Amino acid sequence: MSNHFIKPILYFIPLAILQFTVIPLISISNIVPNLVFVLIAFYTLRYGQFFGTILGFILGFLFDLISGGLLGAFMFSFTLSAFLVGYFYNENKIEFNTTSFFFLLIVFICGSVNSFVYSAISNTNTNVGFFSLILEEGLLPGIYTALLGLPIVIIYFKKGMQ
Amino acid sequence: MLKFIRRIIYSYKEYILLTLLSVISLTILSSNEKPQAKHLKTFALGNFALLNEAASSIVSFFRTDAFSEELRIENAKLMLEVNRLRKYRMENDELRSMIAFKDTCKYPLIPAKVVSKLVTKIQGNFIINKGFGEEIKKGMPVLNEKGLIGMIIDVTENYSVVRTLYNSNLNIAVTLQRTNTDGILSYDGNNLVIKDIPTTHDVQIGDRVETSDFSSLFPPSIPVGVVLKKESNVLGLLHSISIQPFADIGSISNLFILKVVPSKQIDQLEMNLLK
Numbered sequence: 001m002s003n004h005f006i007k008p009i010l011y012f013i014p015l016a017i018l019q020f021t022v023i024p025l026i027s028i029s030n031i032v033p034n035l036v037f038v039l040i041a042f043y044t045l046r047y048g049q050f051f052g053t054i055l056g057f058i059l060g061f062l063f064d065l066i067s068g069g070l071l072g073a074f075m076f077s078f079t080l081s082a083f084l085v086g087y088f089y090n091e092n093k094i095e096f097n098t099t100s101f102f103f104l105l106i107v108f109i110c111g112s113v114n115s116f117v118y119s120a121i122s123n124t125n126t127n128v129g130f131f132s133l134i135l136e137e138g139l140l141p142g143i144y145t146a147l148l149g150l151p152i153v154i155i156y157f158k159k160g161m162q
Numbered sequence: 163m164l165k166f167i168r169r170i171i172y173s174y175k176e177y178i179l180l181t182l183l184s185v186i187s188l189t190i191l192s193s194n195e196k197p198q199a200k201h202l203k204t205f206a207l208g209n210f211a212l213l214n215e216a217a218s219s220i221v222s223f224f225r226t227d228a229f230s231e232e233l234r235i236e237n238a239k240l241m242l243e244v245n246r247l248r249k250y251r252m253e254n255d256e257l258r259s260m261i262a263f264k265d266t267c268k269y270p271l272i273p274a275k276v277v278s279k280l281v282t283k284i285q286g287n288f289i290i291n292k293g294f295g296e297e298i299k300k301g302m303p304v305l306n307e308k309g310l311i312g313m314i315i316d317v318t319e320n321y322s323v324v325r326t327l328y329n330s331n332l333n334i335a336v337t338l339q340r341t342n343t344d345g346i347l348s349y350d351g352n353n354l355v356i357k358d359i360p361t362t363h364d365v366q367i368g369d370r371v372e373t374s375d376f377s378s379l380f381p382p383s384i385p386v387g388v389v390l391k392k393e394s395n396v397l398g399l400l401h402s403i404s405i406q407p408f409a410d411i412g413s414i415s416n417l418f419i420l421k422v423v424p425s426k427q428i429d430q431l432e433m434n435l436l437k
Contacts, residue, residue, distance in 0.1 A: 013213070020278030020289070021217045027412065030328060032281045049176050057183045061190075065206035067280045068287045068316060068323035071199050072191030079183045086176065115282075121191065122285050123330050123351075132351050137282070 004051060005058070008043045012059050015039055016066060031136065033144040036063055037114050040078055041085045041107050042152060045097045049086020056082030073122040081114035099156035107149040112142025200316075208318035211289050214278040218415075237307035238271055238418050245372060245385045249339060269381065271418040272296055274304075277321060286328035286349075286411065288312070292419060293320040301379060303420045309385040309408030310334075310373065311417055322419075326411050327354055327386075335377035336386055338363075339370040347371070347386065347405060354387065354405040361401055365392050371405050381422055 015035045023032050036059055044052025060078030064071045088097060088106045097103060116138030123133070171178060193199055272292055280287040292298050294317045304311045304324045312332065316323035325332050328349050336347045336356065343363045345356035359365060369389040373380040387407040394401055 016210075017213055017217045020214050020280065021221050024279040024281045024412075025221070027281050030281055030286070030412065050179060053176065053179050053183060057187070060187070062206075065203055066210035068203075068207055068278075068289050069280050069285055070191060071194050071203055072187045072189075076184060076187035076191065079180065079187060083176070083180045119282065119285075122282075129351070136351060141282075 004043075004047050005055065008039055008055055009058070009062075011039055012036060012062060016063060020067070028144070031140045031144055033141065033148040034111060034114065035148060037078065037081065037111050037145055038107060038149045038152065040082050041103075041110060041149070042098060044082050044085040045089055045103065045106065046094055048089045048091070049083060052082040052086045052089070053079055056080075070122050073118055076121060077114045077118040080117055081110045084113055085110045099153060099159075101153060103153055104146045104149050108142045108146035111145035112138045115141035115145075203316070204318045207289065207316070207323070208293075208321055211277050211291075211318075211321040214289065215275075215291055218275075218277050234307055234416060235271055235273060235418070238305065241307050241309070241385065242383070245370075245383055248370070249372075249383055270421045272298065272421055273416065273418055274322075276415050276417065281412075285330070286312075286326035287315075288324040288326060288414075288417075290322050290324055290417065290419075291320065293318045293322050295319050297421065298322050298419055302422055303373075303380045303384060304417055305384060305420060306409050306414060306417045308410070309387065310380070311409050311411055311414060313379065314419065324417075327407055327409075328411055334380065334386070335374040336371050337374040337376075337382075338365060338389070339372050341365070341369070344374050344376060345403070353390070354407060356403045356405065357400075359401040359403055361394055361399055363401070365389060365401055365403060367391065381420065384420075 019035045023035065026032070040052065040056050040059055043055055056078035057075060060075035063074045063078070067074070085106060088102075090097065097106070116134060119133055119137035190199065274290040274292040276288045277291050278289045280289075290304075298314060298317050300314055300317055302314045304313060310327065312324045312326035312329070314322050315325045327334075327347075330349050330351060332349065334347045335344065337344045341364050343359060343365065345359050347354055347356050349355075356371070367389055371386045371388065373382055373384040373386060375382040385408050387405040390404045390406040392401045392403045
């Protein structure tokens with residue numbers, strides 16, 4: 001199983017660079033998708049909940065280290081959301097889960113939870129409303145993150161057609 | 163017994179793992195200010211920012227930057243100067259000499275580029291390409307030719323982390339220039355707001371907001387923004403004022419660090435409040 005970690009960690013580096021340099025350019029009123037979460041969701045659906053939870057923890061730790069944000073915030077949110085993604089894991093439906101539009105639905109649900117948890121634990125300002133946290137820090141980034149999962153679905157769908 | 167425990171662990175291994183990793187994450191989260199965590203972060207940040215810098219220079223190659231660095235420095239200096247003159251017009255010279263107004267223009271400006279951005283709805287952070295090699299220190303204000311952007315919260319040898327105005331953990335003492343009404347500016351996830359201003363104070367849409375004389379973190383009279391709207395609370399006793407910042411924080415790629423070294427004791431006290 002430990003070999004399975006190498007690929008996502010290697011993919012993490014270019015994705016993290018994109019997240020910090022290119023993704024801010026496509027932010028819509030400070031709402032941004034999370035590329036690293038798409039990676040975590042994809043590998044969790046391939047290798048299961050146990051693997052995904054550890055992967056979320058490792059990539060969250062690395063992401064926290066290089067982002068300049070609070071150390072532990074992404075670590076916790078990625079761990080928790082990868083665990084949630086793990087509930088959708090089914091070893092008989094790996095192809096379906098990762099190459100169909102069902103993948104986008106999973107990314108949307110768990111990505112929303114990820115954004116919400118991150119915002120909730122890293123925010124110390126009591127002026128930020130709870131519903132604002134759910135909608136603007138949770139659902140909207142979740143939708144945007146799911147949109148970014150679309151290329152993966154299209155690529156794998158085309159591969160399947162061939 | 164051992165077999166039973168093993169079976170339990172095997173059956174619930176995912177939950178045990180989640181609990182364990184969550185506890186570790188939250189422990190690390192609570193020990194952010196410990197020196198070991200800071201050293202680790204500084205090391206990782208400094209190294210990864212190199213990659214980010216290379217990537218952002220490729221990205222900026224495709225973006226047109228009409229202003230030269232010298233012009234931008236001049237612009238920022240003029241912006242501070244204009245704001246200072248505006249204030250001169252509104253106050254008399256006698257009062258000015260009494261409050262011993264500090265001339266913000268005497269501080270040098272250090273130009274810097276944004277290497278990477280952590281954009282979330284409530285946690286705006288930039289990483290810039292200047293660190294303690296350029297004598298950048300924690301707490302220094304960051305601005306551009308239009309107005310205040312944020313402040314330095316972490317410094318490595320060649321890079322620094324800037325906490326922007328769009329970060330719910332940054333509170334700034336500000337004043338409305340026309341009426342000298344003081345308040346605390348913070349970000350509520352949607353707008354920059356100054357809360358709890360008595361309705362008896364004269365506040366008008368379009369009033370300019372600048373850093374306050376009471377702030378020892380920021381020098382006074384750095385332009386922050388203009389009043390966008392004001393709302394009264396239920397009893398009608400207090401205003402909540404929304405501010406539109408002068409600087410377009412979302413699209414910034416070049417900025418300046420105002421090389422201010424505030425009083426060390428006050429600085430330490432206020433930085434403690436920021437933690």
